[in-house]
Structure formats: C-alpha cells, structure tokens
Amino acid sequence: MQINEHKPLIVAFCCNWCSYAGADLAGNNRLNYPADVKIIRVPCSCRVNPMFVLRAFQRGADGVIICGCHPGDCHYTSGNYYTRRRMAALFSMLDFLGIEKERTRVEWVSAAEGAKFAATMNDFVEKVTALGENKRLEDLRCKK
Amino acid sequence: MQKITQNQLIDKAVSLLADGTVSAVLGWSKGEFGYDVTPKMFKTEKELRQDFVWNDFCGANFSKYLVSKTDRFDGKILVFLKPCDTYSFNQLLTEHRFDREKVYAVGIPCDGMVDVSKLKAVTGEGISEIKETSENILVSTIYEDKAIAVSFKDVLLERCINCKSKKHVAYDELMGDEGEIIDSARFDEVAKIEAMTPDERFAFWQNELSRCIRCNACRDACPACTCEKCVFDNPASGVENKAPANSFEEKMFHIIRAYHVAGRCTDCGECSRVCPQNIPLHLLNRKFIKDINEFYGEYQAGAEVGSRAPLVDYTTEDLEPGEVFDRRDIDA
Amino acid sequence: MQRVGVFVCWCGSNIAGTVDVQAVSDALKNEPGVVFSTNYQYMCSQAGQDMIKDAVKEHNLTGIVVCSCSPRMHEATFRKTAAAAGLNPYMVEIANIREQCSWVHKDIQTGTEKAIILGKAAVAKVNLNTPLTPGESPVTKRALVIGGGIAGIQTALDIADAGFPVDIVEKKPTIGGKMAQLDKTFPTLDCAACILTPKMVDVAQNENIRIFSYSEVSEIKGFVGNFDVTIKKNARYVKEDICTGCGACVEKCPMKKVPNEFNLGMDNRSAIYIPFAQAVPKVATIDPSACNMLKNGKCGLCSKVCAAGAIDYTQKDEYIQEKYGAIVVATGFNPISMDKFDEFAYNQSKDVITSLEFERLTNAAGPTAGHLERPSDGKSPKTIVFVQCVGSRCDACAEKGKEYCSKICCMYTAKHAMLVRDKYPDTDVYVFYIDVRTPGKNFDEFYRRAVEEYGVKYVKGMVGKVTPEGDKLKVQASDLIENKQLHIDADLVVLAAAIEPDKSARPLATMLTASMDTNDFFTEAHPKLRPVESPTAGVFLSGACQGPKDIPETVSQAGAAASKVIGLLAKDKLTGNPCVAHSNELMCNGCSSCERVCPYGAITYEDKEFRMPDRTTKIRRVAVVNPAVCQGCGACTVACPSGAMDLNGFASNQIMAEVDAICK
Amino acid sequence: MNNKYLREELIRESGVNPKKCMKCGKCSATCPAYDEMEYHPHQFVSMVESGDIQPLLQSESLYKCLSCFACIERCPRGVEPAKLVEAVRLAAIRKQGENRMTANDVAEFLDEDVPQQLIVSAFRKYSK
C-alpha cells in the first residue's frame, strides 16, 4: 500500500517577545523546518482565543501549535500562565470529543531557542503528518 | 413529592408582600398542562393564590431571570431558591450581574425534580392530569382510562439523581431544614467516556451532537450565559451561525458554549433539562469541572461570592497542557 | 475597502535566492484590496522607501504590506516611511518572508508558495487595519518615595536636586532605616552615622522634600504620571511643628520599661521617645501601647514639662491625599526570625545574638555605649563564634530559611571579626563559613586583612549545635579542611541571619499592582536592562526591596531610580502604545473577568446609563481600559465571554482573517 | 563491582539527591558519633556522588551512625545524609554472610535492664 503523501497544514501562533523571536533566530541560523508551518504573530500567547484554534481547524488546518515565553518569563509577567490553563482545558475537551490529541500543542520557546523552535516544528509536523488529514474537526464547506 | 408545600410558599410570599418586604414575587406559574410550569412575576395575593405552583416540575432555575428582572423593576423581588439555584445566584453576584439589594431570597428545600421526557417515556403522550403522592406520580392520559402510577424515583432529572448539594449557599431566609453538600457520583459518566478509546469517544459525541437542532435552548436557560450580546448572535464574532449547518458547526457551538462557562458553570444541569433532543450537554460542562478540579484543585463555582474562577487564575506550578494527556494515560 | 500596496523585498539574494519574488508580487496583485504590487532589491534602502512613498501618492494607497525580513527588524522603519508619506503608521503590515521563509526552506518552489501565503495573510490583515493614534496623558511633577532608609533618602535627594518635589513616607518615627543602626561600614570602616546623618539633615532642609514620618501609604489609585495616593499619618500625640526635640518629656516620662526597638530590645526606652539623637524629624512620639495617660488617663507628666506645649493626647490618625507622577519603592529589608533555627539556641540564651544586635552592641550610641559586653551578665566575651549563612542558601523545599544568598553577611561578619580583634586583641574570634563571597571593590582585600592582619580564625565548616551550659556556650562545629569536629567553649555566638524584604512590601505590591518574586522581592522590568524599574509603569525600585544589597550598591541603585524618575517627570506628556485593549460597552457584561487577568490593573468599571429600545434607560456596569496603563498583552480579550474586549493592532477579526488566509 | 550502578541504586534506595549538597559540613558538625567515624556524614554524601563507594562499604563508620537524624533535621539543603548512610549499610549487610550480628551475640550484652527495644533495634541495624 502506498503511503498517502498528505502535506499537513500547521498554524503556529507565536508570541512576539519570545517565540516569534525564537523563530527569527531559527531563520538566522538557517535551521530548516517544513514549510507547512505558517506563523501568526500575536503580542502574547494569552491573546490566542480558543475560537482561533477552532477556526484554524475549521478552515482546514491539520494541527495548531501555540508558542509562548517560558512560564515565569512572560513579557507581560503572567500572560502565558493563563494560556497554560486555557489550553489545558481546551485540549482536554478536544480529546474528550475524540479529536486526536497530537493535533494540538503548547510549547514554550524563548528568544534564544532557535534550535528548539526548529526541532519542535519538525517534531510536530512529523506527528501531524502521521495522523493524516484532519477529518474529525473539519468543515466540509471550507474544503477546496 | 416535595416536603414543603405549595401553600406554605404562597403564604410566605403573601406575607412578605403584605409587610412590604418585597413588591413582587418571581415564581413558578401553572402552564397549560401539569408539567409545563413557567416563570412569572406575581404582584398580588390574588395572582399568587390563582397561579403560583410548587410541585415536582418546578426545575427551572430563576437566578438568571434576576438579571433582566431587577434592572427593570424598582422594588424588591422575592425569589424562591432551591439549593442548586443558590449556586447560580452566587455566581451571578460574583459577576456583578444583578443588584443584591433588590432581591429577597428565600431558600427552600428540594426533594428532586421530575424529568418530563422520562415521565413521558413511561406514560406516553397525551397527559391530561398529574397528581402527586408521597412516592408516586399518578398520571392520567387521554388514551388510558386509568391513571398510571409512576415511581417518583424512576423519573428524576439526571441532575437530581446526582444532586451535589442540598445545602443553600445564599439566602435571606430559609424555609425548612438546611441540608448538606453531597459527595455525589456526578463525574462517573464523564469518567466512563474518558475511559473509551478516542474513536469511541468521537463516535459517541458524533451521535449525540448530530441531533442538535441549534434551538439555543441550552444557552437561553443557562444561568451562566447572561452576556449582553452572545457571540453566537454577533456577526462580528466569527462564530455566528443560526442553523446546524454541519457536524463541525455542532461541535464548534457546543465546545465554545461549554468553554465560555468553564470555571463559571455551577453544574445546575439546566442545559440538559431543557434540551428538546435529550443531548447530555451537562457532560461537556462536567468534563471541564472535573478537569479543573483535578488540575487546579477542587473548585465549586458559586459556592461563595467573589471567588476567583480557575480560568482567570493561575499558579506558577500549574500543569502543562501536554501533561493533561500523560496524566490520564498513567491513570488508565 | 482599503487600497493596498504590496512591496516584496529581495534582500539581495537573502530572499530572492530561495523565493521567486516576481511570482510573489504577481500573485499578491490579485488579492482583495491590492491595487499595486511590486518588488525591489532592498526595500529598506532609501530608494526602496522612496518607492513606497511614491506609490502611496500615485495609487492613493491606504494600506501597505511589505514582504521582507522580520517585523522585529524593520517594522519601525516602514511605519516611519508610511508616516512620511502621510499615512497612519499603523496601516503597515509585514510578511516575514526572510527569517521564517527563505532562510529556513531550501526549495524555491515551496519557499515561493509559502511566501505567497504569508503575503496573503498580511494583506488580509491590513484590509482590517484601522488608523491608530497613541494616547497622551499629563504628568504630575511630584514623586513619592516609600521608605526612608538610605535608599529612599538618596533617591529623594537626587530627585529634589533636579528640581522636582518629593515626599518621603516612612513608617518609623524617624528616617534613617537600617543604616542608622549600624556601627561601622565595610570595606572602609567609616562610621555609618558620620556619613548617613548629614544626608538626613540634607533631607530635612531640602525645600523640595517633605517627610511623612510615622506614616504609611494606605491607598494607591491611578497610573503612571497620575497616581492618587492616600497617606495615613499615624497619631504620634505630639504636634510635629511645635516640638523642638529638647527631650525634657523623655527624661520625665515615668514609664521607662518599654523595650527599645532601635536597640533591638537590648535596653529600654520611655513611653514618649525620640529613637536616637540624630533622628529626623527630631520630634518626640508617644507609644500608645505604653503610655499611661493614653491607656487610662493617669499621668500627663510630659504635657506638664513641655515648654512648647507640643503634647496633644487627643491627636487622631490623619489621612492625606496627594497626586504623584512617579512612585519609588524603597521598603528595605529585615533579618529573618531565628525561631526556627534553635539548634543555635537563640531562644535559649541571651548570649546568642544576631549580627544586627551585634552592631548595636559595638555602637557607641548603643545599649552598652560601645563596650562589647555579653547581654546575659555584662562580662566581656573572650571567645566569640560567628556563624555565617544562618537561614540563607537553604533548600527551596525546606520550611525554614531562604533559598538565596543574603549577600551582605560575609562582609559585615569580616568587619565585626576585625573590629573585635582590633579593640580587644585578647579575644579569640572564629568565623564559620561555607564560602566567603567578596565580589566588590576592595572587598576581598578587606576579608584577607581580617585573616592576615587581625588573626581572625576562619574555619571552613558549619556550626551544628550550640549548647548553653553554665555561663558558657558549647559550640559543636565541623572543620572540613582538617576533617575534624571542633568543640569550642564560647562566650558569645553571633548569627549572620538571612535578610528578607520588609513585611510591608507585599501589601504595597498589591496596591501598586507591581509584581514580586516568590521571596517577596520586587521584580524588575528586565533583570539586566531595566533593573530599577518595576514592570508596572511609573513604579521604580530602590535598594534591598528588589534583592539583597550592600550600601554602595543601594546608593547607586537609588541614584539610578532617581534618574529614571527625573526622566519621567521631565516630560509634560506621556505617549502610549496604541496597540491597547478596548471594550465595546454595548457588549460588556461588567463581569470582572478581564479585570482579574489584567497584570497591570488597567481595567476599571463604571456604571453607565444605556438607552433601551423601548425608550427606557438602564444603568449597567461596564469595563473601561486605561490606555496609558494597558500594555497590550490581550489576556483580557480571551477572558471576556462576550467578546466585548478587543485589542488594537491584533483584533480578533484580524487574527481570524490571517488564519483564513493561511488555511485557504 | 559497577560503581555507577551501585551509586544509582543507593540514590534510588535512599531517595537522597547528593547533588543538592553545598558542602557546608553542618551534618558533620551536628553528628554525635563523629569522633567514632572514619568517614563522616558529609563524606558519605560526596563519596557516593563521586562513586567512591567501596571504602564506605568496608568502613566501620556504617555501624557508628546512631540514626538520630540530627543531620537530616539540620541540613540546610535537605540532603538527608543519614538516609544515605542507611542505604550503604544495607548494601553492605545484605551481601551473603555479611550479617553483623546474630542471635548468639545477644547474650554478650544482655543484662537484666536491657529493654527489648534495644535488641530489636540492634537487629534491624546490624542484620538483614
């Protein structure tokens, strides 16, 4: 049987101060990761509304990852602590509904962790690719 | 059958009206049939004597009505609160949703309320008359000659079977004896679903949620859903939709509905009670409550006024979103 | 509909090497709103910027998308370009096709495809951009310094020197703080009083400085440039402006058995007292818990002897309201309690003392007039054991002690040991240490002198147990270098107790919405680059409230905090960041969720009257964001259940438009 | 003997993390049996950490520790040296034929006042 070469679509929300800068550093150091990852810049990971995550899945994303400063290092002192609770609750609920838990992730990447950013993205894309297309949380109206 | 009687409540309401403590009473009023009790504002003794009812069908939680009733009414309103209603009452106070000064709350005991759909499942449609005895409910229908006796216990609402508290957490005055907080088995059903495989869970919810007709009754009855403008009615929110377009919409609606009340939901069970499709919506809310209790420590919304809901709170040692799954894998 | 111009940068070959820039600018031409699209070698160059300016004019552009390097690199540049072309600078969006595309993807086809998608997302976003204007707020040109120790004194003097009025709030009856209790200072051994008291006098005489002694801050409202502060002036039962500080009342007061806190309870004072001779303000204070007149109306002697008529037994606490532009926290430190370390027998023997108590014992103005005498029997000690790191550097899990190094103990212990050997050469002095930490100018030299010139016996090891027996303190300790256990019969044991922030700091931090670490030290806005500012705008940190510090460090930080305050007060208006949250009052429930997650206290509530469709009105509680305080994190936008709260520059519909564009 | 394995075994068994030690020597300062010991509490910690365990296994010091827990109580870093001493002692006496005390030895110290507690404690400490 031939393995279906599905190219996943990954939406990555990155906070401006740590993770977006970490992604820039990955670029500066020419650390490759799949082009499937598309980054959206937000001021802080706590700006990410669960509705944005669902929206991404609705529009055809196969995985959503949220990156922020390490706990304790938030530029706004406490934003990522709220992210941590919100996403823990949301991810657990998605899992409860039978959505594959590997499709969602929160990762803390500092501005100095270009290598971690690239490694995280490589790993996440690999896991999502293995799952194949997002069928359980798709909106057929939005499909090409 | 309720230990406290309809007449006791009417007498209480009449005397509070008479002595000027309150100028209106928010209560249950007779519907067309014995079981379709509806909320109503009573202003006179006559109205009360004529229409006020208190029976096994008075499940409606009146806390939410206070939001709209108090800011349109100058006097003080009497409201009767069952134990579970008092939690919603407190939660709304925490969120500054009504003026406590304008309300006179009387706590009343509750022996559990009847699930009309369970009752109809036994008796069939066409109910013409309902009589309550201490153990049974005698139902006459237009199709049967003889009244059918149904055991009260067999037709209780799910939320009453798993009642979490007979204790009132808010009132100005209490009628009857105070009860206690109950260590109920309300999370068992959630745990059962958690124990399923992802495929089974997906199938379970696909089946349940596909029945949704987007009537919005769950939202409209929910005492935590008191937004001035609901996101589902707001074209700018990005999630507005009025019909159950497809399976994504169903899931989206119910996830967001439950998420919006996560940490604020008192587990009053109104969503499931009013659902015309009998979708066990309370399970979604309970999943959030169970998670919050496990992740961040026991929290009961509405147990006290002014408490900080878990999702607008944090500690530096909280678990990581990825650990949510590890935990369960270990437990399983 | 916007009229969007797209400008794709080659960045030499940095972008053009792996992205087909022509294909990108061509593809984006067809996006909604795009009326012009081009590409150029270096968009950030003068020529590139001119190209943008010309295009704005030529095509009446209302929005600009630059596909180039990271916005962290040149967003500011292109915003200025837009402004120069007459556009609102916030009508610019950057698609990061260098760091997050051309540099990380090798294949030109995938790189180009992704660059197009990133460009589409930026176009989708800019279509929803709105012109933003930073808010302005006025600055009250007055500073408040909380705490009147050396940190607060130095900060206040520096601010006052720059010509701005400053108020010092000090909870004790006098300013001076811990430094006033010290004897000599390391590493120069000049006397603390000799260098501190002239500064205290300067404070008293400076026209720009007001001192609120015996006072506390009870409420803080407002925000940077506009703080409203309530100061509670505790009743001292003496009219401050009339009292001459002559001390006649102190002498005549019959109640003389009150433990003297200035000498850490090692001697007594009277119920009416002046803490020490050089107190500022030099005014008497009646201790209401000890005064017979105040307790049961019997006495009144001080009133009779006061020639100035300054005594007022009916005085009440007074509340003063004042406005400030900046607040400096200088609440200082205290030694921790020794209660949990009784293996050293602090609670079992008077002759086991802390280092601060030792300072008072050797101070000429102290309880023994500077003669080193044992507290128990007044004998002069012949063997003294100093123990370092008592309660410092403890395991985080232990229920006692602090995790951090208290920093000052190594040096003051060397000083104490040296002074003892200098004045009483026949005394045996042991110092038990784990590490001797002396990073400071002339610090290690100082410590070496204690060992080499003064013969202080430094022992690498720790004391395990102190047993008071008869009139001796049996000290059991380890000597790790010689690998043996020592048993020393000591006459005096001095514990270098860890230091901790003053207890008043925690409630103050809550009032200020300033953040603290787990040890209750104030957190700085950035540990390296903004060390004297709190993350809360307009709040500055001076001295040990931010972390353990010695005097030279405290004074330099005090000066740094003052210069930051001067920089703020010198402005007439403050310009904010326009990317702040705002609440749609029609949708707001007033539920307080947003307020609870705001790290800056930027959200308040007001009751607002709304006209209803049926022509009635109703009053509703709604959230109001103070744009001068909001830093734009967006935590509130997600906490808000109704979606009433949104964020300028990163609005929900903008982010969702980006999501849609990416997922198309 | 594989020291790395033994070191990990001792650490797991005792629950002690020797890396937390800051080498202040307070454990040895507080130890009542110090003078009877060849290796002192702080040395147990550093020698286990460095894998230098054989000398400890053969040392009489193992049987001098009173298990009075003073070092555990007073260690500023929560290292708990006595638990490590106990783990090393068990490693020694659990070896075949390494019981230090047998029932025959009891008679030697038995006098009419010896409490049962002493006998059972001694067995726990000296035998497997």
Added chain:
Amino acid sequence: MKVSYFPGCTLKNKAKDLDLYAYKSAEALGVTLEEIENWQCCGGVFTTARDEVATKLSSVRALKEAFSKEQPLVTVCSACHNVIKQTNHAVQNDKEFSDKVNRYMGEDGGYFGEAEVYHYLEMLRDLVGFDALKEKVVNPLKGKKIAAYYGCLLLRPGSVMKMDDPENPSIMEDFIKALGAQPVVYAKRNECCGGYVSVESPDLAKKSSNQVVQNAKMQGAEMIITACPLCKYNLLKNGADIPVVYFTELLAEALGVKEDTDEQ
C-alpha cells in the same frame, strides 16, 4: 473518648511502668485506651530505605485497624511512635511504597495513610488539653525542677513527626508545668542518648548520655523524664546521678493514681 493504643514490645516487658501508668492516667482523664488486637513489634527503628517493606507491615496493620475503628492511634514509646508515624508518612507520600505495602497486605481494601497518629503527649496536648489536665491534677508537683528529655525519636525528622519545633520543643515542658512542676530547659534535650549503638560502642553511648545528663544538671534539673525505654536505659546505665523516670509515672503521680497502681 476512645482511642486505639499501640503499646509495643518493651512496654509489655522491661517498661511495664510506662504502660501501666499510661492506662491508669488515661482512665483518670476519661480516655479509654483500646489495645490494637494482635499487634506486633514495630521493629524498633524505621529503616529509611525505600525498598524495605516487610519490616514496616506491622505498623501498617496497626494503622489500618485504628482507621477501621475510626480512632486515632496512640503510642507511648518514642520508638514505636517514630516507626509508625514515619511509616504512615511513607504510605501517604511514596506511591511506590504504598503500592508494595498494599500488595503485601492483599486484604480487602487498601490503606493509604488515612489514620491519625498521636503520641500520648500529643493526645494530652491536643485531645485532652493541658488546661483540662491541670484541673485533674490532685498532687501538684510543686517546686520540682524537672528536665524533659526528648531524645531524637519523638522530634525527628521534624517535617514528618510534626510534634513540635524540633530544635526548641515545648510540649514536655508544658506537660511538666501542667503537673505543677518547674520545667528545666536545656539544649541537649533533643540530642541522642546513644541509642542501639550501646550494644557495640558502649563508650559512644556513655559519652552521649553523659552529655545529656550533665547539661540537664548544669541547668538545674533534679529529675529527668522521658518517653523512651532505651533512653532511660542508656542514661541510667551510664551513671545518671539524678532520677530518670517515664513521663507517665510522673503523670500518674500527679493525678493521684500512682499509689493504687503500686498496690496492685
């Protein structure tokens, strides 16, 4: 009030006084000590090694029985108290250990550290109350200068035993005060007597014991009280020249129940 009671091996043999006076005094204070059925020796010392399971089972059995009767478990002997309390703590906090224990026990229902363990002194302080005790005293021991000897087992590790401040305890001093006597505070009261090492190194035990007695005497003590049979043995064997008695004996004396005990 009824409590479960774990006497321990020594109390049934060499330290019968400790046991007998504990019973008598409890009775006088209105507390019934219900002896755990078929209790077994605690083992004398708590082995800190995490894989030592079998040696701790007797403690778990006693704890489980007390819990099933919904009673606090009261001990008198310091060693039993230390072993049982530490075992309970290990069951509560070391999951691996509690799993193993429950596998060994293999009976119906597991035990997870639910029982509460009180030393007799804690029972007096927290359940009876020293004020209530004071009222029951019929022979106040006026003027007696008594030194409390805690030893190591009652207090350490402080984070587990939680009886009192491990470095400056006061429970026994408060107890002495309640009986009308005058407590003598001395620093060596929480240092070791030499313990079981007296078997092998009598000199070490002698040195340790002597330091304790010496320190108590220098601070003015006329008598030493203890809760531990081994402490008492070591102090006396090594030549204490002031009386060393069990605290329960002193208690019985003050409560006026010592005489009729002696008559029996």
